[in-house]
Amino acid sequence: MISLSPRKDIPLTLTLMTPVVAIALTLVIGAAIFGILGYDPLAALYQFFIAPVSRPDQIADLFVKACPLIIIASGLVFAYRANVWNIGAEGQMILGAMAAGFVALTWPNLPGPVMMPAMILAGMLGGLAWGMIPALLKTRFNTNEILVSLMLTYVAVLLIDWTVRGPWRDPMSFGFPLTPMYADAALISRVELPGVGRLGQLHWGVAGALIFALAAWFVLGRSILGFQVKVMGDAPRAGRFAGFSPALVTIIVMAISGGAAGLAGMVEVSANIGQLQPDISFGYGFTAIIVAFLARLNPLAVIIAGLVVALAELGGDSAQIALAMQKVVTGVFKGILLFMLLAGETFNRYHVTISLPYRARLRGDRMQADRMQGDSGA
């Protein structure tokens, strides 16, 4: 039996410890799963979490992997804070990549200073537009945004598949489902560190992601918009009395999270791929949900959470190569981590007592006896 009683105040150390403990427990359970699967648990954990970051260029690649996760999760934080469940970031990311790709492929001769801003804008608008569908259907027809945004992800996957196999396919691609390569002005360049040169795949989009997370943190924590979002999530009734419009907040947070996902799609393609293809995302839109929760819906913490989750992703690759382990192990890890985080949230908010059933009954009886005694005394 598990009994919960709400905590009066939540100590800061507990708040900070929760994700750490959740990660530690995930590692323990992960080691157990590796053991069951017949791998040496320590070697597997080493491959998963140490090997991928043992050189400076690998650490740079960790940031590259975390880049789309950080951008998307920074946007999702707004939606989840407002209790709007946008789980279609994957589709919004694809639409962002397509919109940016449309600009890059239609006007390949645009000069760099025009091309980049135009693509960024197009990417954000593409994701925003895709996010507006569930938002408007929710505010207008009261439909469930979870189901609509998810269904639209399946539609987006099919849509990009059709465009790169059909109208946008490069005639010179020998039948491969690929668009032409973007012009140089449409590509995000690698970072040249003074004295070091290029480090792994590190590109300027990573800097953009960090700035984006900072901006999200500022807007959420320091602006009236952020305040509205938080009030509508925590106390919708109070928000309505204050004159905030639930519909408007829904639309705004869907616009922010959709736009962020679209931006991530644009960055991912322009920095790492250079052309559109059927698979431009590898589930980043879904993984970012975990990042947002690991960060406890705080955009600054999203940066760290994005790096942690990206590490698990890279670890999956590394374990696959070194130990011939299935890549899907990463998915199991992500699921367990999310479970641990959610349970950790409960330990944060409540005093949790876990006891055997008969002892719980005993305590219940005693409480009842106390109460009766109190009644007779009064």
Add this chain to the structure above:
Amino acid sequence: MLEDLILTVLMTSVPLVYAATGELIVERSGVLNLGVEGMMLMGAVAAFGIAMVSGSLVLGVIAGGLAGMLTAALFGILVLGFATNQVATGLALTIFGAGLSGLVGAPLIGHAIEGLPVLRIPLLSDLPTVGKLVFSHDLMAYGAVILVAAVAYFLKRTRAGLVLRAIGDNHDSAHALGYSVLGVRFMAVLFGGLMAGFGGAYLPLALTPHWAEGMTAGRGWIALALVVFASWMPWRVLVGALIFGGITIMQLAGQARGWTVPSQFLSMLPYLATIVVLVLISRNREFALANSPACLGRAFHAGK
């Protein structure tokens, strides 16, 4: 030809009926489990694995149901025991189920099994047309109809069904009357998992006799939409599942007949149809929410 088409439509709707009916009971008790997709995948992989190893399809079906139930138990402990956020926990369950089923199922890829046999009923199965359409299905397809009837009877005509609905509509009152809110909800969640597991099991055992990673392809989510479509009434689940089965098959039939529409657009149909249906149902608030459990998605803990 047409008979075959209708037969495929019926088969396509079977897994949706199981998963959606299970979820309907879960939601009627006031719990929103968004992990249907994950539970179905676990059911599918367990069913295929056990059926392949043991050679027994019945054992496969049972294993599928149990796997779904076990996955649901994890959800139940977190959501009911630890009062975690139901939406987030359901998403986690889907991510977890997709990952674990892929991991467990990796060695099963590329193998094939003999699908569920048609259960022939003497005389009836030999009738022209009707015999083929109504009396020539496998055990699980008949089971789906029986399940809907049983759940409809349970909810409307039994005391336990009344208690379940009471808990879904007002958990505080039900608790005050002495009913175990969390106990009943846990049972409902387990039942939902069992049914999602059965629904998942039907995919590799009957529909496409092999295992592929993520083979549910969003059916778990469509099942969730079906519950809304059915406005929490069991018989309407059956109707909805048939409509979705029809739309899914329409795209295949369209491809076979050489429709000029690109195949990707035909494949979008079930997802787009889900959205359209959700809009049509949800826009009429009174109809949509008439049977909606008032406590849906709200956490309950006794120690207030």
